[in-house]
Amino acid sequence: MRKSEKRKELLARYKEREVIGGVYAIKNMVRSKLLLQATIDLNGSKNRFEFAQSTGSCIESKLQKDWSRQNGEHFVFEVLETLKKGETQTAKEFEEDVNTLLEMWQEKYNEEELY
Numbered sequence: 001m002r003k004s005e006k007r008k009e010l011l012a013r014y015k016e017r018e019v020i021g022g023v024y025a026i027k028n029m030v031r032s033k034l035l036l037q038a039t040i041d042l043n044g045s046k047n048r049f050e051f052a053q054s055t056g057s058c059i060e061s062k063l064q065k066d067w068s069r070q071n072g073e074h075f076v077f078e079v080l081e082t083l084k085k086g087e088t089q090t091a092k093e094f095e096e097d098v099n100t101l102l103e104m105w106q107e108k109y110n111e112e113e114l115y
Helices: 003-016 042-055 061-070 091-106
Strands: 020-028 033-039 075-084
Touching (some): 020 042, 020 091
């Protein structure tokens, strides 16, 4: 297979992949606080969290103070709800849906529980 054909095939597979977004929480298990986030790529967000935890670097400025004290050891990544991108849905529409989902989750918590 030629290089250009291989590239076209890889691009087609990328565009056809299932896109899963949603809402997740980064929980501080010591302080019982959490940071709610929305993403159009749950796997990517989880990978960034795990990398940050393994290197001791913080990915969110709101968590920095507690993360530094605890070296990231007492934080966990938890998927709260997933949302699959529709076949005819644009990226912008999908992002808006995920952000609406986040707003719904934020209403479930008191301000004191959140970062």
